[in-house]
Amino acid sequence: MSDNENSTAELVVETVPCPLCQAGVMRRAVIKPYNLNAGIVLVLFGLLALFTGVLAVFGLIALLTGIFFLTARKEVWLCDKCRAIVERV
Numbered sequence: 001m002s003d004n005e006n007s008t009a010e011l012v013v014e015t016v017p018c019p020l021c022q023a024g025v026m027r028r029a030v031i032k033p034y035n036l037n038a039g040i041v042l043v044l045f046g047l048l049a050l051f052t053g054v055l056a057v058f059g060l061i062a063l064l065t066g067i068f069f070l071t072a073r074k075e076v077w078l079c080d081k082c083r084a085i086v087e088r089v
């Protein structure tokens with residue numbers, strides 16, 4: 001049965017009981033760990049600074065930081081009952 005090993009492994013669904021409400025089941029979820037508005041502001045400010053040539057280096061840093069804020073993802077466990085979020089280790 002070694003042929004089925006890979007497909008069988010993918011079918012396994014991890015279920016973890018919620019540590020807070022004990023009733024819910026923790027599901028895999030991906031959240032944005034950073035404030036998206038702050039990321040947008042940083043990107044806009046960075047672009048403005050770059051295009052105007054004022055504080056170009058700082059603008060580049062702000063731009064990169066903003067892009068990092070917008071694209072960063074964090075994998076967590078999310079309870080389907082009480083919406084508790086637990087970081088995945």
Ligand SMILES: [Zn+2]
Pocket residue numbers: 018019020021022023024025079080081082083084
């Ligand atoms: Zn819960």
